[in-house]
Amino acid sequence: MGKRMRNTDGKILLEVRGLKAAVAGVEILKGIELAVRAGEVHAIMGPNGSGKSTLAKVLAGHPAYATTAGEVRFEGADLFALAPEERARAGIFLGFQYPVEVPGVTNAAFLRLAYNTVQAARGADELDPLEFDDFVRERMKLLDMDPAFLGRSVNEGFSGGEKKRNEILQMAILEPRLALLDETDSGLDIDALRVVAGGVNKMRAADRAIVLVTHYQRLLNYIEPDFVHVIAGGRIVRTGDKSLALELERRGYDWLLEGAKAAGKPVAA
Amino acid sequence: MSSTALQNLIEQPYKHGFVTEIEADVAPRGLSEDTIRLISQKKDEPEWLLEFRLKAFRHWLTMAEPRWPNVRYPEIDFQAISYYSAPKPKKKLASMDEVDPELRRTFEKLGVPLHEQKALAGVAVDVIFDSVSVTTTYKKRLAEAGVIFCSISEAVRDHPELVRRYLGSVVPHGDNFYAALNSAVFTDGSFCFIPKGVRCPMELSTYFRINTQESGQFERTLIVAEEGAHVSYLEGCTAPQFDTNQLHAAVVELVALDDAEIKYSTVQNWYAGDKDGKGGIYNFVTKRGLCKGRNSKISWTQVETGSAITWKYPSCVLLGENSIGEFYSVALTNHHQQADTGTKMIHVGRNTRSRIISKGISAGQSNNSYRGLVKIGPKAAGARNFSQCDSMLIGDACGAHTFPYIQVQNDSAIVEHEATTSKIGEDQLFYFASRGIATEDAVSMIINGFVKEVFTQLPMEFAVEATKLLGLKLEGSVG
Numbered sequence A: 001m002g003k004r005m006r007n008t009d010g011k012i013l014l015e016v017r018g019l020k021a022a023v024a025g026v027e028i029l030k031g032i033e034l035a036v037r038a039g040e041v042h043a044i045m046g047p048n049g050s051g052k053s054t055l056a057k058v059l060a061g062h063p064a065y066a067t068t069a070g071e072v073r074f075e076g077a078d079l080f081a082l083a084p085e086e087r088a089r090a091g092i093f094l095g096f097q098y099p100v101e102v103p104g105v106t107n108a109a110f111l112r113l114a115y116n117t118v119q120a121a122r123g124a125d126e127l128d129p130l131e132f133d134d135f136v137r138e139r140m141k142l143l144d145m146d147p148a149f150l151g152r153s154v155n156e157g158f159s160g161g162e163k164k165r166n167e168i169l170q171m172a173i174l175e176p177r178l179a180l181l182d183e184t185d186s187g188l189d190i191d192a193l194r195v196v197a198g199g200v201n202k203m204r205a206a207d208r209a210i211v212l213v214t215h216y217q218r219l220l221n222y223i224e225p226d227f228v229h230v231i232a233g234g235r236i237v238r239t240g241d242k243s244l245a246l247e248l249e250r251r252g253y254d255w256l257l258e259g260a261k262a263a264g265k266p267v268a269a
Numbered sequence B: 001m002s003s004t005a006l007q008n009l010i011e012q013p014y015k016h017g018f019v020t021e022i023e024a025d026v027a028p029r030g031l032s033e034d035t036i037r038l039i040s041q042k043k044d045e046p047e048w049l050l051e052f053r054l055k056a057f058r059h060w061l062t063m064a065e066p067r068w069p070n071v072r073y074p075e076i077d078f079q080a081i082s083y084y085s086a087p088k089p090k091k092k093l094a095s096m097d098e099v100d101p102e103l104r105r106t107f108e109k110l111g112v113p114l115h116e117q118k119a120l121a122g123v124a125v126d127v128i129f130d131s132v133s134v135t136t137t138y139k140k141r142l143a144e145a146g147v148i149f150c151s152i153s154e155a156v157r158d159h160p161e162l163v164r165r166y167l168g169s170v171v172p173h174g175d176n177f178y179a180a181l182n183s184a185v186f187t188d189g190s191f192c193f194i195p196k197g198v199r200c201p202m203e204l205s206t207y208f209r210i211n212t213q214e215s216g217q218f219e220r221t222l223i224v225a226e227e228g229a230h231v232s233y234l235e236g237c238t239a240p241q242f243d244t245n246q247l248h249a250a251v252v253e254l255v256a257l258d259d260a261e262i263k264y265s266t267v268q269n270w271y272a273g274d275k276d277g278k279g280g281i282y283n284f285v286t287k288r289g290l291c292k293g294r295n296s297k298i299s300w301t302q303v304e305t306g307s308a309i310t311w312k313y314p315s316c317v318l319l320g321e322n323s324i325g326e327f328y329s330v331a332l333t334n335h336h337q338q339a340d341t342g343t344k345m346i347h348v349g350r351n352t353r354s355r356i357i358s359k360g361i362s363a364g365q366s367n368n369s370y371r372g373l374v375k376i377g378p379k380a381a382g383a384r385n386f387s388q389c390d391s392m393l394i395g396d397a398c399g400a401h402t403f404p405y406i407q408v409q410n411d412s413a414i415v416e417h418e419a420t421t422s423k424i425g426e427d428q429l430f431y432f433a434s435r436g437i438a439t440e441d442a443v444s445m446i447i448n449g450f451v452k453e454v455f456t457q458l459p460m461e462f463a464v465e466a467t468k469l470l471g472l473k474l475e476g477s478v479g
């Protein structure tokens, strides 16, 4: 509770109001309300298929998703006015639940292009291949990643856990204002989870917010959230502090879903 | 959003679409023995060559256009084509400065200014404009090394015995429909002879350009590397934008004797037609190399980005023991382009080896087929082949096809074939976008990665040009 009080005086980074979104003609998000302030960590939980990844992708600008209602402000400006790559340059980072493989493109080249693109957008210095190599190896050390991953094609043949680590590496390199991490903990072994969580914790900063989508309270033992939200049926049906995650671990989601159904609206915390 | 950007990228108009106004000397349309006699006479050719042409023509009359390639096009009226066109000869040119300024501007627009080419260390350029060689550079330095590099017309005049010995020795006059046509009516092309033990002191380069509307192009190239000789030959093509289809039926013959090595690289960017498929070059080419001697090696590298229709199978006949054939290819098709390309590796001798790396990229509504034959003859004990055929699809409306033919008549041979198909999809592009990388750069990067294995085979300056041709930027830390 104390932590939450400490952090919430940050200014609002992300504000989602009445957001509805559809994919392939099916409405998935049915009125999301969410405010994220600088310095905060939010956890988003919820049953499979409830719309967690959809929310993350809509915020990052996936072209397959159509926003049908509502608005999203990022640092006060209309997020939907920006193309996906512009959102990334503005400081939004999406750590994918299922990172895409890109055969033939080396991780090193990909990471450097991403880094330099974002740096250029910030008016900061770009790095040549040698400088970047030093820089990226440093960041990899923090995540206990073998530099051999630099020479391999992006995510190609990476194990599930290796892909997730590569996502966190990208976050560590791009230093976003808002990181949306979609199930970054899934597929990680116990040691990897600790390392990755450590990496995320190092990224916690007063001017940065982190939104974690997760199914497991376990992750939240490592990364302590200020808020925990439950998404069900395309809405946030419950918001609480980290104790909510513990309660969900014990009770599952049914009690929330039934409550939400009965009330026909989100259940207040 | 990103798919629109992708669409825009794909629809970039042909940048080299302009027509140079140079007075051309065009033969009347139509094809007959008289046309052939006219060509032969205009070129002041010896009797044996006229005979070669006439034999080919008579054979051609008995042949039918091949219909097996996976391409569709309207019937070609061979009588509607003009078989000879040459820039009006002014006088013999002693230096590059005397080249028609209009022609020089053309090359400048293409980004291949002659003065730069000249400056490029060690690149000799035999400029072919339409059908006649306009100028040849570095001739002296090559002559000092004993290398002959000239137009085939000059070779016929100055080295008739060599031309007569090798012309048609790899691609006989009746080999196939288009090769027969070429043998009958070829107007010019390049001749290259590297004598025994000589390593050609520079890369030899020819830029082709089709200029006169509706004039067929029938280039004939002959490269001979004697025992222990080495040569790297570059061929680059680009053409202005026209509405009517232009036929191109070139023949390239390579001969490598014992321990000789020929590396033949092509970057081809002919007008492909507009985005509705109108216009564009029909490119029916016969390219074949004969590894005649032991330990000889012939390597084909091609980057095919143009033409409305490409029909082309640079091949190697591996006759000499331990000889090696290689084929590295990138074929990019877009809009309504059709490409049916690949290679033939004919293993005749013992312990012959071949390697095929083919990368097909299809976008728009195009159709890209790889067709390859690996044939291991009964005497080719210990022969080996490795083939890798990868296809990349951009968008949903295009097609990629692979037709591998494998014939093995010797049990000790090892033939391996691998094929993959991948797609630049929305999710890949979104992944790049979510890292700040715009669609155009993402496509560049993915394509660059895809073709890398082939592009590393190209001479440096050609690789740069080829990368530009694919509309890409070099991949920073890799390239």
Ligand SMILES: Nc1ncnc2c1ncn2[C@@H]1O[C@H](COP(=O)(O)OP(=O)(O)OP(=O)(O)O)[C@@H](O)[C@H]1O
Residues within 6 Å of the ligand: A023, A024, A026, A028, A046, A047, A048, A049, A050, A051, A052, A053, A054, A055, A097
């Ligand atoms: N292209 C599509 N066409 C139809 N339905 C889709 C499409 N993409 C996603 N959906 C549906 O949207 C719903 C929400 O999916 P989403 O991936 O957001 O769920 P999630 O909460 O992240 O689930 P999980 O916990 O399993 O990752 C699911 O029912 C899914 O099947």
Ligand SMILES: [Mg+2]
Residues within 6 Å of the ligand: A052, A053, A054, A097, A182, A183
């Ligand atoms: Mg999900």
